[in-house]
Amino acid sequence: xxxxxxxxxxxxxxxxxxxxxxxxxxxxxxxxxxxxxxxxxxxxxxxxxxxxxxxxxxxxxxxxxxxxxxxxxxxxxxxxxxxxxxxxxxxxxxxxxxxxxxxxxxxxxxxxxxxxxxxxxxxxxxxxxxx
Numbered sequence: 001x002x003x004x005x006x007x008x009x010x011x012x013x014x015x016x017x018x019x020x021x022x023x024x025x026x027x028x029x030x031x032x033x034x035x036x037x038x039x040x041x042x043x044x045x046x047x048x049x050x051x052x053x054x055x056x057x058x059x060x061x062x063x064x065x066x067x068x069x070x071x072x073x074x075x076x077x078x079x080x081x082x083x084x085x086x087x088x089x090x091x092x093x094x095x096x097x098x099x100x101x102x103x104x105x106x107x108x109x110x111x112x113x114x115x116x117x118x119x120x121x122x123x124x125x126x127x128x129x130x131x
Contacts (some may be wrong), residue, residue: 008127009060016056017120019127027124029062034070034115042082046089046114053116054097061128062120064097069104072113086114 003010008027009019017031033053037045050067057064069090073083094101099118 008124009129014130016059016130017062019060019062019122019124021124025123027122027127029057029060029120029122029127030117031056032070032115032117034113036111036113042085043089046086046091047093049086049114050090050093050116053118054093054099057118057120059128060120060122061126062122064099064118064120066100066102066119067094068102068117069106070113070115070117071104071106072109072111073106074110074112075108078112082112090114090116
């Protein structure tokens with residue numbers, strides 16, 4: 001695959017997010033995280049999932065701007081109130097980071113999973129890499 005000259009960090013490394021240069025002064029940082037509950041409390045799970053996704057942006061040195069929710073939900077097995085609490089926890093953590101939820105996508109599935117796609121910004125010369 002031909003490498004785009006604006007791609008600063010792509011999928012070929014063991015990085016937390018991808019980075020794409022828009023201008024000489026601005027690059028976007030993008031990541032996605034999505035997983036099943038790791039704690040029993042739905043609100044806490046929402047906060048943890050968002051913190052995990054945001055941490056990928058922070059790890060690269062970026063500032064989160066926007067996020068999209070990603071949800072798989074077994075609505076025949078679990079009350080919709082559980083989903084509401086997950087999303088409330090997630091929104092609270094996003095607001096703490098001063099990032100904006102701009103939408104998302106949900107599907108019905110046998111297993112509950114939640115996560116986010118997050119976009120942030122960074123100066124192209126200030127990207128922090130694992131290597």
